[in-house]
Amino acid sequence: MIKTISPKEVPTATFHRYMLGAIAPRPIAFVSSIDRVGQINLSPFSFFNAFGSNPPVLVFSPSRRVRDNTTKHTLENVSEVPEVVVNIVNYEMVQQMSLASTEYERGINEFVKAGLTEERSVFVKPPRVKEAPVAFECKVLEIRPIGEEGGAANLVICEILLIHIDETILTEGGEIAPDKLDAVARMGGDWYCRANGNALFKVKKPIKTKGIGIDQLPEKVRHSVVLTGNDLGKLGNVEALPDEGAVQDYAMRPEIEEMLVRFQNDEESLLFNLHEYAKDLLAADRVEEAWLVLLQG
Ligand SMILES: Cc1cc2nc3c(=O)[nH]c(=O)nc-3n(C[C@H](O)[C@H](O)[C@H](O)COP(=O)(O)O)c2cc1C
Structure with a gap:
């Protein structure tokens, strides 16, 4: 109300x-x-x-x-x-x-x-x-x-x-x-x-960059049940998404591979786990890596 x-x-x-x-x-x-x-x-x-x-x-x-x-x-x-x-x-x-x-x-x-x-x-x-x-x-x-x-x-x-x-x-x-x-x-x-x-905390000024904006985030990311508005703000502040090759390479990481195998028949759990993982990376300001994780879903 x-x-x-x-x-x-x-x-x-x-x-x-x-x-x-x-x-x-x-x-x-x-x-x-x-x-x-x-x-x-x-x-x-x-x-x-x-x-x-x-x-x-x-x-x-x-x-x-x-x-x-x-x-x-x-x-x-x-x-x-x-x-x-x-x-x-x-x-x-x-x-x-x-x-x-x-x-x-x-x-x-x-x-x-x-x-x-x-x-x-x-x-x-x-x-x-x-x-x-x-x-x-x-x-x-x-x-x-x-x-x-x-x-x-x-x-x-x-x-x-x-x-x-x-x-x-x-x-x-x-x-x-x-x-x-x-x-x-x-x-x-x-x-x-x-x-x-x-x-006290820092937020990088988007002076020299032009972020893609939250409206350009993939649906699954935008409507995540895990990511907050602040998480989406950081994700929307990148100028471009990582390329397909980098996303595929990242899938070979043991922790990611393990997730992809464990939840291969359960998309909801896969997204939940990937988003939780990405959220931790965002908290550490590792935005590029967070994107590589999120694009696995
Ligand atoms: C932190 C603080 C902020 C204040 N801000 C204002 C303000 O913006 N405008 C205002 O008229 N009074 C404000 N006051 C109240 C005045 O400081 C108060 O009325 C004071 O007695 C005015 O003094 P003067 O009559 O000697 O100028 C504030 C008081 C405090 C403690």
Whole structure:
């Protein structure tokens, strides 16, 4: 059963909860800003992402409160001084970041409340968070409100002027290592997500290849009772199926030959066993070999 809900038929708070539960994990912009008299603010925003790299642009949204339609100090600050530092949050500082989200009175510096260190920025007035693994100094290009009621977005569109990276999170090749970054992201309610350990995995980008697509897989493979959507995705990512000769050669492998003989009068069991075997190969990213197995059936 599917629950289908129009935003018009439920209270904003209810829709908000479904949205945030589903659009997850969301990265967190830990934003430092400053007002016209120089009072510093630091608050997290998970309505946040990157949108281009030339010019490098990121957007976050200090929304109007669903509860009482009030606006956030960060929004007021960027209207006065259109500069921010967007700091990236790692697991080590997640509790301090959460503390900084407390609705302190205007003028209270959450760097102080959360016990984080102000580091002078190069191009902008708000300081960056010294403990953050990455920080972006940004100028605010535009503040774009969308709506005026509780829950309305205020898109703060920023151009990145500088990026500061803690070198200890870099690989030897100079790339940001996801496990060293140890980023945290926001889910629905009180849930967070840590991009670390088993949560990290790779999927090869199909940039240079044009996979045949799942629609081109043989029927028996496509409707397999063993292979999952992820397995089919890997199989459909090859550019061509192995040729007949390679398939025949592979049939001589003892384990394959044994299967072909054992299930010669039982096609269903043969397919099941071949697909199980191929599934293990796919799990080890041995896609070509998986194809040689599957084409035996
Ligand atoms: C992880 C996290 C993500 C948040 N994301 C947002 C967000 O995207 N937009 C928003 O308006 N408030 C968000 N909040 C709530 C604000 O951080 C909170 O209202 C804060 O007090 C605003 O501070 P300010 O009024 O000093 O700007 C988030 C809070 C947390 C802990």
